[in-house]
Amino acid sequence: MKKIVFSDYDGTLNTGEEDMIKNIQAIQEFMNNGNLFVIATGRSYLDLKRKLESYPIPFDYLIVNHGGVILDKNEKVIDACLIPQKVGVQILAELKSSEAVEHIILFDTMKKDIVEDTNELTKIMVEMKDEKSARFLSEMINEKWKKNVKSYVIVTKKYCLVEIISVKTNKGKAIEKILEIEHIPSNAVYPIGDGANDVEMILKYHGYGMKNSEEIIYKATNKLCNAVYELIEKLNKE
Numbered sequence: 163m164k165k166i167v168f169s170d171y172d173g174t175l176n177t178g179e180e181d182m183i184k185n186i187q188a189i190q191e192f193m194n195n196g197n198l199f200v201i202a203t204g205r206s207y208l209d210l211k212r213k214l215e216s217y218p219i220p221f222d223y224l225i226v227n228h229g230g231v232i233l234d235k236n237e238k239v240i241d242a243c244l245i246p247q248k249v250g251v252q253i254l255a256e257l258k259s260s261e262a263v264e265h266i267i268l269f270d271t272m273k274k275d276i277v278e279d280t281n282e283l284t285k286i287m288v289e290m291k292d293e294k295s296a297r298f299l300s301e302m303i304n305e306k307w308k309k310n311v312k313s314y315v316i317v318t319k320k321y322c323l324v325e326i327i328s329v330k331t332n333k334g335k336a337i338e339k340i341l342e343i344e345h346i347p348s349n350a351v352y353p354i355g356d357g358a359n360d361v362e363m364i365l366k367y368h369g370y371g372m373k374n375s376e377e378i379i380y381k382a383t384n385k386l387c388n389a390v391y392e393l394i395e396k397l398n399k400e
Contacts, residue, residue: 163350164196165397168225168337168363169390170355171203171210174372175219181389182217188391190220192398198222200340202333204314204325204359206269206285207231228314228327228359229336230284231271241339242271243331245283249310253286253303253326262295263288286326296322314359334362354393355379 167189169175175185189199202225203210210226224233232241245253250268257263269285290296293315300313303326312331316323337351353360353369357376363369364382370393371379373386380386387393 164198164344164346165192165350165352166198166200166222166340166344166346167192167390167394167397168200168202168333168351168353168367168369170357170360171201171205171213173356173374174354174360175201175390176213176217177372177374177389181391184391185389186217186219188394192394193220193222195398197397198344198346200225200337202229202336202353202355202360202363204228204316204357206287207233207237207272211237223340225333225336225340227269227285228325228331229333229362230327230331232336232339239271240343241336242282242284243328243335244281245286245326245328246310247281247283249307250283250286253307253311256303256306257286257288257299260295260299262291262299264291265289284327284331288324288326290322290324293317293322296324300324316357332362333360334366337363337367352393352397354387354390 193199199221200223201221207226222235230243234240257266267287270282296315300315303313311326312329313324313326351367353363353367356372358378361382370385370387371383373388
């Protein structure tokens, strides 16, 4: 039976040069054997595209913006989940009134830095001054606009972000769409990730977490891997 792997990018697929080389080799062999591979990331299309120029990872589909946009292997948009225009305008007004907000970037299906009155808004990315203010903002947004949007806090050594997407958006729902297109049963699905935006797909499809995951992943699954190639090697033996 054909299998399909859905892999997060940062902290999962990309964990270092040595692992990336092994991952690419394993993915290519996996696909050569008739299986499918999908990158599922919170990154925008353009951000991921720049990464793929450095690491030519083969894929059948791309899921970007936390599940908000699905592209096929030719990088053509086949589905998108949008933030309602009226809600987007309200959130932007709130963000502009906050002194803790340093920069706001808007995304549609393919581009970023788009105009504010767009009716094709898929993600709002907010650069914050510190983690405390980011978590406060995220909680406020999740409470005030919970019927329409949800937000994630992303903290690294370089930046602190709040990313806002439609409440209908998640990687698990994006997977459903691809399974419908490919006519693949749910028991042939193998997601793997390391962060909060991977929880839905891991829970829904009994997926895998990375051993370097956020704590929330350990609560979602006890199936852990050191690298994507390790999961693929496991599947090849089944």
